Amino acid sequence: MTFMKVLALDTSTSRMSVALMRSGETICEINLMVKTGHAGMILPVIDEVLSKDGTKRDELGLIAVGTGPGSFTGIRIGLATAKGLAKAIHCPIIGISTLDTIARAALPSPIPVIPILDAKKGEVFCALYERDGSRLTDFLNLRPSEIVTLVDEDTLFIGNGCGLYRDVLKNELAQRYHEGPAHLWLPHASILGLLACEMPQRSVPKDVLPIYVRASDATLLLEKKGSRR
Secondary structure, three states: OOOOEEEEEEOOOOEEEEEEEEOOEEEEEEEEEOOOOOOOOHHHHHHHHHHOOOOOHHHOOEEEEEOOOOOHHHHHHHHHHHHHHHHHHOOOEEEEOHHHHHHHHOOOOOOOEEEEEEOOOOOEEEOOEOOOOOEOOOOEEEOHHHHHHHOOOOEEEEOOHHHHHHHHHHHHHHHHEEEOOHHHOOOOHHHHHHHHHHOOHHHOOOOOOOOOOOOOHHHHHHHHHHHOO
């Protein structure tokens, strides 16, 4: 698909990433580490990115948003913001997985790629990608030690899960574990926007839905209370 101007945003991790693109090229990208939540910052950052090129909101041809997996709250904020803006300016919207975005940033790769994101509770969100970027597995929620079942050759690991579980992964995988540089560990909105532009029109879902992979703590708590009745 070809769009003159694309706004891309991802709030599914501890970093907020917002980019403005024109015909597949990045005009401006802002990446900020967020400690207290994305809600109060996302709209000002969007306006700042648009102002760099003098772009008005109603001049956007597409909005691309990260759909997770990642922070439940962050995903909801990103989707709500993107959907609200798209509705207000009558603009199409496309959702892109956060793991797909992270994996794409590591390409081209001579070996398979596994992005791993901290999922809390001693677990990670991950997926296995071929050298050309094609995804070989579903989006998974695993303990780091369980990733060994996905890896049978030298594999590139990227994502903030590397910093947390490097020792476990090295112990389980030995020389098959290769770690990518830290600047690839979190999603870049410019890569997300590029993936959205490359998506064939016929494959675009009618609705943009979050990818949670596992239930939220609130849902699990409700289910636990219900089972006690």
